[in-house]
Amino acid sequence: MNKLVLALLTIGLLAGCGSKKKHSGKEALTFEDFRQLFTPAKLPYKLTPEALREKSSDSTIISPELMKQFLIDTLGKSDFPEGTVIKFYPLAAIDGANVNYFVVKAVGKATNTAYVCFLDKKGHYLNRLTVAKVDDKADQHYFSIDTRQVIKITNEKELSPGHTATREDFYGVAEDGKTTLIMTNSNGEAAAGQIFNPIDTLAAKHKLSGDYLSGETAIVSIRDGEDPKSFLFFISFTKEKTGCKGELSGTGHYTGANKGEYKDKETSCGIAFQFASGKVSIREIGGCGAYRGVRCFFEGTYSKKK
Template identity: 45%
Template structure:
């Protein structure tokens, strides 16, 4: 992504408006920047799901997105897959195996590497199924969405004691939100962890539904607190505990 792209191969503006979402570069480039976009490649994951890779570049750096479409060419979702900023030492890339699993690898410097493996859902969302890392062990909880934008008034980290967090971040649209939940019960004997993209059902409530497992998580925001409740989320937690409880928002 450090190399300079040929301008003649860039997407024409009419194609951008027709096939790519207006929010493609939201939160990546500055408001005053006018990035250009190039096609990188495409993969047919399933009969009903196609993946297009698009790169964008501006003066501040470059980024690449995975854009998912259904078999009729309808846009579903996009995910930031790689990003380069001048002077940075982090490298991010991804590959797809024969089963259609997406492996995103992050390298920092020459020694530290992290590999996250995702499965693509029919709606274009990604489900984390495996993480491999040789990063140094750290004390505390790793929040995979911690650095994402939190401009929405309900975005932030809500906690209920050590090792219990509901992290909310801005979604691609005003009707969506990203979330990460981790909890521990009975001194670590029972734990649960889940992440995904939820939808606001009202100004103060939201819900996430997992089509594969049937898991449903409800969110209710009130003041500086969020209360969560689940239905059928046993695939993401221990048998004797559940995604439920009230969490208090921490100061940024």
């Protein structure tokens, strides 16, 4: 009898040691758990407008708690009207050399937008880039990442039936997640006096946001940033007399109530912005020759378009 009892106790003990711990459902997800929500993908990767329009299952929605834990809880707020209910869906996870890329789709009432979120190798959020957008308009924006890990954002804007302006912006991504505009390809202004503005459809709720013009061939476009202290900008100009051109885009930061500044991470280029009475004045505070011709500068005063 004693031997039988001892055998039963031994079997029970071994069974207990070999059992796996069950997940209660209330435990916080690890980064690997979060990663498994995304479809693994390899480079090259492309997200087409058709794929962005596809309806996603609500069972795959990324909860606000997970967004805050692993990404950023303000994602999408600058791209959708205030009060819009935004649903986020995981699309793809891609391992890069320096950073990892997580493609997230944001769905609003009439617009689908995609972001590439950059995370370091330990799973820490670094930055994000708005890379695609489709809505009920003819315009569409989509992207791809090549094997060199260069992000290409393609913007197609219908100017008239059968007449489309296309622009391709190429971005590099640093180890800290900061992005740099490397090159721009464009089929030019499809209509005389019209400048293709890649941030035209982004939110412009800040009092200083808007389009500032100087003639028909120069624009300083300001759009809302991720927070009240930052702003997105696009500058493009062509000097009529010399034909010298310049083009620059990026994220600036407000340094005062009516002042802002941009500093390029890859070069010495810097731009100072001074806002006053419906106008903005810009001037270089570093050499920006990589983004303009040698006979012109990022400078001048632009009036806000009503």
